Amino acid sequence: MTELFAWSETLNVGIQEVDEQHRALSDHLNALAEAVGANSEMAALRPILDDLADDARTHFALEESLMRVSNYPEFQAHKQLHEALMGQMLALQERLDRGEGTINFELLHFLKVWLSNHIDEADRRFGAYFLSIGGSSGWAPQVASSMATTRRRWKFW
Numbered sequence: 001m002t003e004l005f006a007w008s009e010t011l012n013v014g015i016q017e018v019d020e021q022h023r024a025l026s027d028h029l030n031a032l033a034e035a036v037g038a039n040s041e042m043a044a045l046r047p048i049l050d051d052l053a054d055d056a057r058t059h060f061a062l063e064e065s066l067m068r069v070s071n072y073p074e075f076q077a078h079k080q081l082h083e084a085l086m087g088q089m090l091a092l093q094e095r096l097d098r099g100e101g102t103i104n105f106e107l108l109h110f111l112k113v114w115l116s117n118h119i120d121e122a123d124r125r126f127g128a129y130f131l132s133i134g135g136s137s138g139w140a141p142q143v144a145s146s147m148a149t150t151r152r153r154w155k156f157w
């Protein structure tokens, strides 16, 4: 089956942890698409969706921290974009809890378009800003090596 979200290096915004998490989110979305494509039961789909929502929340918190410490002028507007998506996600989870709504390709398409446009526009602008003020594009070598030894815990974060 064709991947829902075919990752492209052109989506990198130049900040290592942000790019790694974007990649992980796209993998996660593809896993959900695969489960939907296999006509999985809601009992199997729901944990994948919940994990995706958790990872998105963690990822947004990371981006917002970087924006805050770098005095990013668009911080509030960008944070609102994140909050709007998380609000929609929470509303969906509540509908599913009530036995309403569904996890279908329409939802997957919406999430894919939202994520790819958000990365390509809003996150890319932040990446350019962060690097322009001297922010580091990658982990310091000592951080990278300590992460490698605790990879499981750091897998997403």
Ligand SMILES: [Fe+2]
Pocket: 063, 078, 082, 118, 122, 123
């Ligand atoms: Fe973002």
